[in-house]
Amino acid sequence: MKNNKRHIEIMDTTLRDGEQMSGVAFSSSEKLTIAQLLLNEVKVDRIEIASARVSEGEFQAVKKITSWAAEHGLLDRVEVLTFVDGETSVNWMIESGAKVMNLLTKGSLNHLTHQLKKKPTEHFADVAKVITLANSKGISVNIYLEDWSNGMRHSKEYVLQYIDFLTTQPIKRVLLPDTLGILIPSETFAYISELVARYPKLHFDFHAHNDYDLSTANVLEAVKAGVNGLHLTINGMGERAGNAPLASAVAVMNDYLPEVHTNVVEKSLYGVSKLVETFSGFRISANKPVVGENVFTQTAGIHADGDKKNNLYYNDLIPERFGRQRKYALGKTSGKANIENNLQQLGIRLSDADLKKVTQRIIELGDRKEMVTQADLPYIISDVLDSNTIEARVQIKNYVLTHSKNLKPSVTLEIIIDGESFEKHAQGDGQYDAFVNALKKIYKIKKIELPILTDYTVRIPPGGNSDALCETIITWLHNGKEFKTRGLDSDQTVAAIKATEKMLNSIPPNL
Numbered sequence: 309m310k311n312n313k314r315h316i317e318i319m320d321t322t323l324r325d326g327e328q329m330s331g332v333a334f335s336s337s338e339k340l341t342i343a344q345l346l347l348n349e350v351k352v353d354r355i356e357i358a359s360a361r362v363s364e365g366e367f368q369a370v371k372k373i374t375s376w377a378a379e380h381g382l383l384d385r386v387e388v389l390t391f392v393d394g395e396t397s398v399n400w401m402i403e404s405g406a407k408v409m410n411l412l413t414k415g416s417l418n419h420l421t422h423q424l425k426k427k428p429t430e431h432f433a434d435v436a437k438v439i440t441l442a443n444s445k446g447i448s449v450n451i452y453l454e455d456w457s458n459g460m461r462h463s464k465e466y467v468l469q470y471i472d473f474l475t476t477q478p479i480k481r482v483l484l485p486d487t488l489g490i491l492i493p494s495e496t497f498a499y500i501s502e503l504v505a506r507y508p509k510l511h512f513d514f515h516a517h518n519d520y521d522l523s524t525a526n527v528l529e530a531v532k533a534g535v536n537g538l539h540l541t542i543n544g545m546g547e548r549a550g551n552a553p554l555a556s557a558v559a560v561m562n563d564y565l566p567e568v569h570t571n572v573v574e575k576s577l578y579g580v581s582k583l584v585e586t587f588s589g590f591r592i593s594a595n596k597p598v599v600g601e602n603v604f605t606q607t608a609g610i611h612a613d614g615d616k617k618n619n620l621y622y623n624d625l626i627p628e629r630f631g632r633q634r635k636y637a638l639g640k641t642s643g644k645a646n647i648e649n650n651l652q653q654l655g656i657r658l659s660d661a662d663l664k665k666v667t668q669r670i671i672e673l674g675d676r677k678e679m680v681t682q683a684d685l686p687y688i689i690s691d692v693l694d695s696n697t698i699e700a701r702v703q704i705k706n707y708v709l710t711h712s713k714n715l716k717p718s719v720t721l722e723i724i725i726d727g728e729s730f731e732k733h734a735q736g737d738g739q740y741d742a743f744v745n746a747l748k749k750i751y752k753i754k755k756i757e758l759p760i761l762t763d764y765t766v767r768i769p770p771g772g773n774s775d776a777l778c779e780t781i782i783t784w785l786h787n788g789k790e791f792k793t794r795g796l797d798s799d800q801t802v803a804a805i806k807a808t809e810k811m812l813n814s815i816p817p818n819l
Contacts, residue, residue, distance in 0.1 A: 313566075313567060313568055313569040314567060314568045314569075315568070315569060315570070315571075316531060316535075316536070316537060316538060316561065316568050316569070316570050317353040317354065317513070317536060317537035317538070318352045318353050318354070318537070318538055318540060318554070318558070318570050318571070318572055319352065319353065319354040319355065319356060319387070319513060319537055319538070319539050319540070320346050320350075320352045320354070320355050320356070320539075320540055320541065320542065320554060321355070321356040321515075321539050321540070321541055321546075321551065322342065322346070322355075322541040322542045322543075322545055322554075322584060323339050323342060323343065323355065323356065323357040323358065324356040324357055324358055324359060324388075324389055325356070325515075325539070325541060325545075325546050325547065325551055326541040326542065326543075326545030326546050326550075326551065326584075326588075327545075328546060328547040329545050329546060329547065329550070329588070329590060331589070331590075332545070332588045332589070332590055334369075334587055334588065335369075336365065336368050336369035336372050337372075338587045339357065339358075339369045339372070339373060340369070340372050340373055340376060341583070341587075342542075342580070342583070342584060342587065343355055343357060343373045343376070343377075343386070344376065345576070345579075345580050345583065346580065347377075347382055347385060349573065349576040349579075349580070350554075350572055350573055350576045350577065350580055351571045351572055351573050351576070352554075352571070352572060353385065353537075353571060354385045354386075354387055354408075354537075355385065355386055355387065356387045356388070356389065356410060356539070357369070357370060357373055357386055357387070357388060358370045358388050358389070359388070359389040359390075360388055360389065360390045360391065360396075360397045360400040360401065360404075360409075361391070361393075361396065361397065361400055367400070367403075367404055370388060370404040370405070370406060371404050371405055373386060374386060374404060374405035374406050374407075375405060378405065383405075383406075383407050384407060384408060384448070385408075386406060386407070386408065387406075387408040387409070387410050387450070388401060388404070388406045388408070388409055388410065389409075389410050389412055389452070390409040390410065390411050390412065390438075391411070391412055392411065392412070392413055392431075392434050392435055392438055393438075394437070394438070395441060397409065397411075397438070398438065398441050398442050398445060398447065401442070401445075401447055402445055402447075406447075407446065407447055407448065408447070408448050408449075408450065408480075409442055409447055409448070409449055409450070410450045410451075410452055410483060411435065411438060411439070411442075411449055411450065411451050411452060412452045412454055413431070413435050413451055413452060413453060413454065413470075414431055414453070414454055414455070415452070415453025415454050415455050415456035415459045415467060415470070415484075415485070415487075416454075416455040416456065416458045416459030416462065416463055416466070416467070417459065417462070417463035417466040418455065418458060418459075418462065418463065419454060419455045419458075419459075420466070428466060428469060428470065432470065432473045435451070435477075436477060439477050439478065439479060443478055448480050449477075449478070449479045449480065450479060450480050450481040450482070450483055450513075451474055451477075451479050451481070451482050451483060452483045452485060452515075453467070453470065453471075453482065453483065453484055453485065454485060454487055455485075455487045455488070456484045456485055456486070456487070457484075457485070457486040457487065457488070457490055457491045457495075457499070458487070458488065458490065460495075460499040461490075461495070468506070471503065471506075471507060471510070474510075475507060475509075475510065480511065481510075481511040481512070481513055481536075481537065482507075482510055482511065482512050482513070483512075483513045483515055483539070484500070484503075484512055484513065484514050484515065484535075485515035485517075485539075486514075486515065486516050486517050486526065487517065488517065488519065489516070489517030489518055489519030489520060489522075489523070489548070489549060490519070490520075491516075491522070491526050492520070492522060492526075493522060493525045493526055493528070493529040494529070496514070496516075496526040496529040496530050496533070497529040497530070497532060497533045498533075499533075500512065500514065500529075500530050500533035500534065500535050501533040501534065504533060504534035504535070511536045511537065512534075512535050512536050512537070513535065513536065513537035513538065513539055514526075514527065514530035514535045514537070514538055514539070515538075515539035515551075516530070516538075516539070516551065516552040517546065517547075517548070517549065517550070517551055517552075518544060518546070518549040518550045518551060518552065519548055519549045520549075521549070523544070523550075523551065523552035523553070524552055524553065524556045524557055524560060526552070527540075527552045527557045527560075527561075528557075528560055528561070528564065528565070531561060531565055531568055532565070538552070538557060539551070539552075540552050540553065540554040540557050540558075541553065541554060542554055542555075542580055542581055542584040543555075543581055543584055543585060543588075543590065543592045543596070543599065544556075544592075544596075545584070545588065545590060553596075553597075553598075553599075554572070554577065555577040555578075555581065555597070555598035555599050555630070556597045556598055558570060558572045558574065558577070559574070559597070559598050559625060559629075562574070563624045563625075574629050574630055575629070575630060575631040576631075577598065577599060577630055578598075578599050578630045578631050578632055579631065581599040582599075597625075598625070598630060599630075603625075604625075604627035604632055604633070604634050605634075647663065647666060647667050647670060658689070662689075666688055666689055669688055670688065688777070688796065700813055701725065701726055701813055702723065702724070702725050702726075702809065702812040702813050703723065703724040703809075704721070704722075704723050704805060704808075704809045704812075705722040705723060705724050705729070706721075706722040707719055707720065707721045707722065707743065707805070708720040709739045709742075709743070709801060710739075711739055716735040716736065716737070716742070717735065717736055717737070717738055717739045717741070717742045718733065718734065718735045718736075718742050719733070719734055719735075719736070719739065719742040719743045719745075719746045720732075720733045720746070721733075721734075721743060721746040721747065721750070723747070723750055725750075725754065730750040730753065732746045732747075732749040732750050733746060734746035734748075734749060739801045740801050740804045740805070743801075743804075743805060743808070744761070744808070747808070747812075756815075758815075759784035759785060759786035759811060759815060760784065760785040760786075761782060761783070761784060762783045762784065762785050762790065763781075763782070763783035764780070764781075764782050764783075764804070765780070765781045765782075765783075766778055766779070766780050766781075766800055766803070766804075767779050767781070777796055777797070777798055778796075778797070778798065778799075778800050778803055779794055779795070779796050779803060780794065780795045780796075780797075780800060780803035780804040780806075780807050781793075781794050781807065782794075782795075782804065782807045782808065782811065784811055786815060791811075791814065793807045793808070793810040793811045793814065794807055794810070795807030795808070795809075795810070
């Protein structure tokens, strides 16, 4: 007990059940790293790391983890799934160095009858032999009741008969899996409440699957019903639709069940989530609760405005709990308040007039379905304010850029100079070169010599999204003096054309 709260044991099974996801396989070194993080930083109570007899690689991974755990006094918190197979799983455990087995047995009459083709008393006797052998070898035993949820629905008499038998056995825990993810929250509460009341001295764990997207809700009801432990995975990894996610389950217990506590460190959840995402290759959705990239990002301007006015759009899931920060996305729904929040984080202040212009530019980018990041903001501001200082005598009205195989790139350009329209076509070594050649033809008519291009640089904002914006900076030489113009766009050539338009408006109309 902690402050008179009921302790809920957390057993993380990412390395066993989570690895059953299609296409996921951790290396032995990755498994060791995850195991160390879970026990040392996330502070889960136990970890289930493998299934016995799977492969030589699995065996070596278990040996590596048990060796490390033994050195640090954590071996009793490392568990392995085993089978009712006489001496085979027990011998595997001994050779691997593991000391806690989670014995997979039949929790429904349907599985017992059609898979094992045995009577209950025969199965119980086989289970008892494995338990006795394991204990004689210094291995403690927890019992999985596979398909327990269907067992409670359709063969409750068998489930109760089996647990009655287990009360006579030297085991530590009874593990109740919703193997096929069929339970709804009311059933979870009813079934576990019944077992807790009938067997008050037994330790029950609940193992939820997410086939109906109800795993976290079922976890909540299981704890309310009096369960002693939960089986969870990082990022909800697991077979089919996955298991109950560790981050969501811990967050909801901390916020809605004040009578219980866990040892899990919330601030460690995001870091281990990203590591497991990298190791597994399984990318979580951006809107996944707690650990998704976008879950602490406000997009709508009205929400950002509300955050400034007494945190009107905050809830208890504040990002700082999980070592994260609130962000304000920039797009067509951003609004003034959203952009102001980003500017404040960058230490930038703008006049209302300039802020309005920057907001309009971001909305235009959002309409083109382009994502703008905070790192892009200084570039947008620079571009907008720079554009505002130049009188637009010259307008690049229209252009067509072509690039074909085995043909030179070409441009058809329409430009307006002091209200007079010109149109020319030209080819070049690249699209921008073709654009400049068309421009030279027009300015030759005007008898104006263009500045010389001396340097051309393209960059993206540090930390920005290259799909959103790039900045083209062109250095020009005119009458012995150098000057620079900048253009900003998602397309590099268009950014260069915008920089050139600024140059055209910077030189005198008559030379």
